[in-house]
Amino acid sequence: MIAFDANMVLYIIEIVIGGLLVGVGVHFVPVGGAPAAMAQATGVGTGTVQLAAGSGLTGLLSAGLMMGVTDNIALIVISGAVGAMIMVDATMIVGNWVYIYGVGVPPVSAKVDYDPITKEPQPPYISPGTVGHGIPTVSFVSGTIGGLLGGAGGSLIYYALMSINQNPGLSGFFAIGIFVVNAVIASYNIQGTIEGFHDPKFKRVPRAVQACLVASLVIGIFAVLITGGA
């Protein structure tokens, strides 16, 4: 039956913060979609949800691993964040190998004239008819930040749910469910593709923050009421 106590408010807040981190994190990950898969746009050549789910699940795994050792929330969240960062970085570096050595294109951004981090000029390296290709330094750094936020958010949701129902399977899948909803809302906000924090689309973050806040709040209220069975 439904039992409500003061701790639940705390858990709901944790879920909402987690959802917000996921929603904002998606904006940092360089997602190129189908054009990037053909090396005609900057970013990793797949959809937001696949990237977010891949890094988020790795984050959950590493958070779950840490949870077996300690129940210190900071360590668990950091562990999840690092796991997701490693996953996103591995995806981006292998993607870059394919773009550089397989397709034969230099990683380049089409949204800025100079890479904000390396200060390298970008336009001379863009193949005619494309909008950039590969994952340039700025997008790589941005993607790592995205992994950090997404992983931290996912593990925060997982931690909150674990505190309620004590069932790793259930918490893990609810965390994935809440994660996916926020990631998809955020990816609608960027219309499927973004290069990273230097992309003009990044300015739309406030809208995703509002939408993810409300969505996580509503789903979080229901999620904390679910018991672990038995």
Add this chain to the structure above:
Amino acid sequence: MSVAAGGGESKIDKTKLMMYGLGGGVLGIYLTHVLNTITGSGYFSFLAGLGVIAAVVMGSDAVRRVCSYGIGTGVPSIGLMAMGMGLVAAWFGLSIGGVAGPIIGIAIAMGFGYFVGLLANRIIKMNIPVMEEVLMTLGGAGAIVLIGLSVVVSGEISYPLIISSVVDTGYIAIIFIAGSLAILHPFNANLGPDETQDRTLVHTISTGALAMFAAGLASLATIGAAGFLTVIIAVIIWIKTFMWYFQLVKRDSSGVVGTGLLPEGGL
């Protein structure tokens, strides 16, 4: 209607599909529960699987309607979101509602869907007129698929039993991903300017049968040999519908001609 990702005329009305999907899904789940409890066996688990196929068809048609507006993020995103909303709502329903759980879960999932659709249109400003209605349908379909496949595995609507036989065993992972693929894959595979509703939906029945097959295999470990009935029925449905689908593919393709290899220096 602006046609971005393709999507032809609808021959079958959406309200009819929703009626069959919701009705068939709920009926399948409850028939399984009642008949399995009365007979004390697991032989009727396949009925929940059939209900899932009905719900998957409803969901796939909704995916088809919204994706023809060009949502920009690829078809899989919306199918996964449906399952994400459906998961939390379905388990909430099962957790508080007992036997009435599935209906509560489906209703809440549809509520979530409508709400997220509102957010997408009002805050994100996607301006897709069918967004609320489609996400509502998809949330409901996601919840039915999750509850239905869980009931196939557990044999009856009982929260502790579903937790122990579906969640703790890890079968929830198979159910989650096979269920979402059943909803999102057909339109993803058939989209394009020549997409036709009947081809996509027949394909959906076959992917739904595959999800049922996966749940049937999982049920062999939980309800025992009775699960074979689910597996066999799913295989029969898959073979039948896949052949039907192949006929429709041949009907819709403009022609396949062998041209041989390019001649030397032909480029």
